[in-house]
Amino acid sequence: MAIAQPVVAVIDDDESVRESLPDLLVALGFIARAFPSAASFLAAPGIAGTACLLVDVAMPHMSGPELQRELQRRGTHIPLIFITADRDESQRERLIEQGALDCLFKPFGESELLRALMRATGSSR
């Protein structure tokens, strides 16, 4: 491949998401990294090289929106897509207003995911 594959980080406390989503991302041509918590992502080396974040909204200790604010505070601007099992439209609007690129409701299909990722990585390349 001529262009380096974009790295997508999955941050979700649900193990089944951390197992399945990276497999799909790899099959779609991305490099995938999975993290069980916001803290483990923040502690990982080279996070600035991440092309896009897929972040669960409701996580213990540090929630998705809290991670987003922490990254903004640090001046790390990575396109961020929230994923959530709560189909709450007003929450979705609020998250997008606060700078998220999108908010996908679980369960989401491949085309929905791909569309959001294209917007994220397209804007970062």
Next chain:
Amino acid sequence: VSKQPKSVMPPSQTNGGPHGEARAGRLLRQRGQASTLTDLQLLIASIAHEVNQPLSGILTNANACRRMLSADQPNIDGAAETVRRTIRDVERAVELINRLRALFAVHKPVIEPVGLNDAVLEALALSRGDLERSRVTVHCDLRDDTPPVVGDRILLQQVVLNLVRNAIEAMSGMAERPRVVTIATWQDEYNQARLSVHDVGAGISLRDADKIFTPLYSTKPDGMGMGLCISRTIVERHSGRLWATANIGVGTTFWLSMPGQRMTCGVGLEGNATPGTNNHLRTARALQAT
């Protein structure tokens, strides 16, 4: 008959497992006996959340599997792994549904004489915190001669509770006059047990007076619009009626009318009354069908 409001779920049924109905079960346990219609809305959202988790895994694994198999060099081992995880997530979803069913199958309606005055007092005791926080004063005019009705005590208590909460919410954010709910019970000339809940909130238009009872209709920004719909369903299952009118002046009044027990007295639930003559039996059957 115990005055103590009963929990909808016996404790033995609410000991949740490691996951699955965890959030829903926790919600019920935290609220204890105050399992109300508003809680029911939260509960539905929790259940949707819990079910969406395994569904999400299933869908993502299936998509990954299809991609792996349709690649120029199919990744058979990878695909087999996604299938294993799909099966595991399906099992997780089935287990969750079974637990939820066990959780909800427990409450068989108990048909007994219920005093509306008791239902009001119990509902007020359960809403005390809400009332204080929202600075709402309650005036009661509960007549002793209000006939008992026949039905499920917890369901009827939830109807009253929901009407009280509805009144509190109708007056939230209102500063121009004192927030007062007036609750009355009495017996009308047809021996019906009657209840009214009167608020001084923003009120409803004539057009909305019936629409507020339809599912998913809500004038409240964070309401799911299910409470009144469920309340009306419960009341109708008890052979009663629930409706709303706009007050002359300000606010809304909700009216409840149910057959009084004396109207059909002499015939117990176990009695051999002929069909159509006994409100108790009709009510009992309607409730068993829930």
